[in-house]
Amino acid sequence: MTLCPHCRCLIPKRKVWTLTNLNSLTCPGCGSILRAAPFVNSLIGGLGAGAAVAVVGWGIMTGWSVPSLIGIALLPAILLYASSKFTTLLIDTRGRE
Numbered sequence: 685m686t687l688c689p690h691c692r693c694l695i696p697k698r699k700v701w702t703l704t705n706l707n708s709l710t711c712p713g714c715g716s717i718l719r720a721a722p723f724v725n726s727l728i729g730g731l732g733a734g735a736a737v738a739v740v741g742w743g744i745m746t747g748w749s750v751p752s753l754i755g756i757a758l759l760p761a762i763l764l765y766a767s768s769k770f771t772t773l774l775i776d777t778r779g780r781e
């Protein structure tokens with residue numbers, strides 16, 4: 685669950701999932717321009733890439749066993765969950781001042 689740092693209203697998960705370090709989103713409640721905190725998003729991205737490599741390596745080593753395939757299938761869902769849970773939003777005041 686991600687809240688607007690300005691008005692504390694709930695930001696739809698779908699918007700958070702598409703948020704990267706390069707784009708921003710608009711709060712549906714107050715219209716603030718929000719950005720992801722770069723450190724948190726980079727951390728999730730880095731961990732996600734590491735986990736993807738680990739799971740694919742596991743699949744190759746085990747000859748694509750069923751547990752490894754389940755791991756590969758679950759990984760995107762886990763990353764989406766992590767990004768919606770841990771993404772920290774900052775109010776972007778650039779371009780307003």
Ligand SMILES: [Zn+2]
Nearest residue numbers: 688691711714
């Ligand atoms: Zn807001």
